[in-house]
Amino acid sequence: MASDGSLEEIEVAESRGARGFLRRYRPHLVALATLLVFCIVGYAVVQLTDEVRYEDVVAALANTRPSAILLALLFTGLSFLALIVYDLNAIDYIGKRLPFPHVALTAFSAYAVGNTAGFGALSGGAIRYRAYSRLGLTPEDIGRVIAFVTLSFGLGLAGVASIALMIIADEIAPLVGTSALLLRLVAGVIIAALGALLVLGRDGRAMHIGPIAIRLPDSRTWSRQFLVTAFDIAASATVLYVLLPQTAIGWPVFLAVYAIAVGLGVLSHVPAGLGVFETVIIASLGSAVNIDAVLGSLVLYRLIYHVLPLLIAVLAVSATEFRRFADHPAASSIRRIGGRLTPQLLSALTLLLGVMLIFSSVTPTPDQNLEFLASYLPLPIVEGAHFLSSLMGLALLVAARGLGQRLDGAWLVAVIAALAALALSLLKAVALVEAVFLAFLISSLFVSRRLFTRHASLLNQTLTASWLTAIAVICVGAVVILLFVYRDVEYSNELWWQFEFAGEAPRGLRAVLGLTIISSAIAIFSLLRPAAFKPEPATEEALRRAVEIVRTQNDADANLVRMGDKSIMFSEEGDAFIMYGRQGRSWIALFDPIGAKHARPELVWRFVEAARAAGCRAVFYQISPALLSHCADAGLRAFKLGELAVADLMNFELKGGKWANLRQTAARAQRDGLEFEVIPPEEVAGVIDELSAVSNAWLEHHNAKEKGFSLGAFEADYVSVQPVGVLKKDGRIVAFANILVTETKSEGTIDLMRFSPEAPKGSMDFLFVRIMEYLRGEGYTHFNLGMAPLSGMSKRETAPVWDRIGSTVFEHGERFYNFKGLRAFKSKFHPHWQPRYLAVSGGGNPMIALMDATLLIGGGLKGVVRK
Known part of the structure; x- marks a missing residue:
């Protein structure tokens, strides 16, 4: 075995230099870049809406025609129908067949979460992995489905935007302040590149990159999927178009603007493209449509196209939790899939309602509501309710991640925060819409209580860089809204100490300050808390307990625990364990957890969380297909490693x-x-x-x-x-x-x-x-x-x-x-021959994980190089 010193030298060498720094801190650097982009976008929004007042936006929102809302609902349904066809085409492309209700529920839920929470390929992909693994698809199949839907949307979006630009460049050029010739040139290059891919992939031909052959979809598949993608983009664009007031801008011109806005929102890495999408729309249409009307339409668009589908998805999977639906075999099957999706959907809904509470804390209360409150409640109650409501929103943001991990502590925090927020929403502003949404969340949490059985403290969960970025974006967004709403209020230090029913701006300032202080404390706690440490080899007592478990199991390979060179993590009941080692920044578990099957899901979660708390990636080496669904629940990606004879x-x-x-x-x-x-x-x-x-x-x-x-x-x-x-x-x-x-x-x-x-x-x-x-x-x-x-x-x-x-x-x-x-x-x-897999925690590089496993087996770099 290599000495500890040699392993430490390897780790130090890996972390030296700019490349090592970038590799180690890449998630944090990406998070900072995303936050910077959003800050720039927020500044742009404030500047672009300099002539707009909050009251005008509310008025435009209230004046939206009922027929426009009905049409928006219709086109939202058509768009999501097309999104379901994405998955159907992908499953057909990989040569599999799955029941339509299962695919429809999975695809609808995946897109509802992806559109709302952002990072669609990651968040929506995680939902697909959880559901489709239960339906018998292998990790390779699911990876191909995710790649198909992601690539088809990206290429379809580029194709639709380019074709639209090519046709109507003369109308688009004045909106974006450039020449029509340049727009047509860019569109032509994109169309030519897409055409080259279509020619290369005709009849299922393969492209050879070195020794690797990549088969592109055949022309029929390309054409069919492009039509589906074009229909989806056209329908979703129409959702916003029908909500806009009548304007001289035609639908084809708007389609090109919309496609570009969606694309830039995706590329920005800002969750759900928040702010980026709106900025492009406002900048493009501001000269042709009243900006206050555009802002009102954008708010409605977010509610109808993003929030409503998520509510429907939560309602659908929550309904499957009722026992009376489990009598029919088909309903029982859908119920099992719903149980896999519910935590992720409730996590997204909790995140959304947390954002709602935070944003509502910096927007004014209608005058009639304030007059009603002034008649029954003293001012300190209203002030306290307003301030605490924003903090309950932050608590929901933090609890949202724990709900996705099925933590009972997160469920409890979410219920308490939602109940408190419901009461506070009535005390601060008689906000009936907020109260209804919160009541819906509370009822959904209670219906799904049995799914949140993981006994873990929410305080022990370290927030990842992506979650911290989302919280930071939301807090910055609250500041931007505050600046927009109260731009006519001249700032002075006295605002912080003004307490009166009509003092809306001071209440918003205090709410933002509280959010900033608490969220900063959470971020500092999460960033400074992890400390990498080397797990110690098992003690003699631990080895004795592990051997006793091995004797009663079927897996003969589990006897490798007798070597004593691995650390051991036992289940809470002590009837199962994971044996693992550490190499570099990888915690590597060997085989499936050994022992009682009921303890395996919780052991997987505990191992992943312990590795993350130590600042390392979690890796499962040589695991069986039976463990893949539990790894998917914990956010791990699986890669085939070989076959067991x-x-x-x-x-x-x-x-x-x-x-x-x-x-x-x-x-x-x-x-x-x-x-x-x-x-x-x-x-x-x-x-x-x-x-x-x-x-x-x-x-x-x-x-x-x-x-x-x-x-x-x-x-x-x-x-x-x-x-x-x-x-x-x-x-x-x-x-x-x-x-x-x-x-x-x-x-x-x-x-x-x-x-x-x-x-x-x-x-x-x-x-x-x-x-x-x-x-x-x-x-x-x-x-x-x-x-x-x-x-x-x-x-x-x-x-x-x-x-x-x-x-x-x-x-x-x-x-x-x-x-x-x-x-x-x-x-x-x-x-x-039975397949065996390597599972790596979300975002981890499988090649690095496999290299770390090889070094661990070989006893260091010298052991690998030497036969």
């Missing part, structure tokens, strides 16, 4: 044509004088010196060193606790393998397999055959032959990039590792 011992016998080669090998080994024997654990100590001599000779012959983590090392205490199968020649041990078993006799496997140079050719095959026969005779049903790395990667041109890279390495990487040879050796025993 498992032979059926009940049908194993060296008879028939397919076993001819092994039968001949076994016969040759017997003619060479090899004898097989299984040494029970209590007798291993008597031959430990002979085994050590064989092990040392094997290491020297292969110029290798002992490995660790997912492989055992030759240590007397480890080798002597389980049976050892040996091959003897002329009475001397020339080969051995330690046999890992559990008391359930479900499966057996081997870890160390060492040969002396004197062992005859074919000894490895003979040793495997005899161990398998021994285990079958002892009543074991399966033999675990171990994993073949990068085996079984999809070679299809539609496969994810990770699979294509893995397949390429498998085909051409023999000079570095015997990938094909290992697969061929295991195939001799005609096993069943």
